[in-house]
C-alpha cells in the first residue's frame with residue numbers, strides 16, 4: 308500500500324518486481340487501518356502511521372518511510388510485530404541542505420521584506436541598510452548528521468563561515484574532518500549569527516529550543532528549523548521575534564501540519580515559511596520513491612534491508 312502519492316518510478320519498481328500496488332483512499336489513520344488488512348508492505352510519507360493501523364495489518368512485514376524522520380510511525384509497535392521499518396536516509400540530505408542555504412541567504416538579504424516593500428512602492432527601504440553579508444559569519448548547527456554536515460560543507464565552501472555544532476552523539480574525529488568545532492548548545496546559541504536545527508524529533512529533542520535558549524541568542528541572529536516543528540516552542544519563537552530577542556527565523560516544519568489559519572507564525576512578518584517541501588524537489592522525490600520501493604522489495608524478497616531503522620528493537624522483541 309502507498310499511503311500518500313509517491314513518484315511513479317517507485318510504483319513502477321514495485322510493479323516490475325511483481326507486487327500489486329494499492330493507494331489508500333485517504334491518509335487518515337482510521338481509513339488506512341480499514342484498508343491495509345491484506346498488505347505485506349507499505350510506503351509512508353508524513354501521515355501518521357499508528358499502532359491501530361499496525362494491529363489491523365496482520366500480514367505487514369515492512370514499513371518504508373519515504374524520507375528520513377520516523378517520528379510519525381509507531382516504530383515500537385511495528386517492532387513488537389516483527390515488522391521492519393526502513394527509510395531513505397541518503398535521498399534527501401542534499402535537497403534539505405540546499406534549502407537551508409537558501410533560507411540563510413533569504414534571511415540575511417531580507418528577500419521576503421524587500422520584495423514586499425518594492426511591490427508596495429517603498430523603494431526607500433534600501434536606505435535602511437538592514438541586510439547583511441553571510442561571508443565570514445558564524446553558523447551554529449544543532450545535529451551534525453547527514454544534513455547538518457552537508458550544510459556545514461556548503462557554508463564553509465561558499466561563504467567561509469565559521470561552523471560550530473552541538474551534537475553529543477558524534478565523534479570528535481568526524482567534526483575535525485569537517486573542520487567544525489563541537490561545543491555546548493548554550494555557547495552555540497550565544498555565538499552563532501545563524502542557528503540551524505537538524506536533529507531528529509525524540510523525547511530528548513522535543514522543545515529543546517524554548518524561551519531560555521532563544522534569550523541566549525544575539526538580537527542580530529537568525530534561527531532556522533528544517534527538522535520537525537515540536538523541536539522548538541513555536542510560541543516562544545513568536546515572542547522572541549516580536550520582542551526583538553532575535554532578528555528573524557525561518558521554518559519548513561510545524562507542530563501541526565498544515566498549520567491552522569490562526570497559527571501565530573502566519574501573522575508574523577519576521578519568520579519565513581515553507582510548507583515542509585524542502586525535500587520535495589523534482590530530483591529528490593524520485594530518489595525517495597525509488598529508495599522506499601527498494602526497501603519494500605528487499606524485505607519482501609527475503610533480503611537484508613539496506614536502511615533498517617529498528618534493528619535494536621526487533622532484537623529486543625526477539626524478532627530477528
Ligand code: NAD
Nearest residue numbers: 375376450451452453454474476505506507533534559586
Ligand atoms: P541524521 O540521523 O543523519 O542526523 C541527525 C543528527 O542529530 C545525528 O548526528 C545525531 O547524533 C544528532 N542528534 C540526535 N539527538 C540529538 C540531540 N539530542 N542533540 C543534538 N544532536 C542530536 O539525520 P538527517 O538525515 O541529517 O536528518 C535530520 C532530521 O531532519 C531528520 O530526523 C528529520 O526529522 C529532518 N528532516 C526534515 C526534512 C524536511 O523535509 N524538512 C527532510 C529530511 C529530514
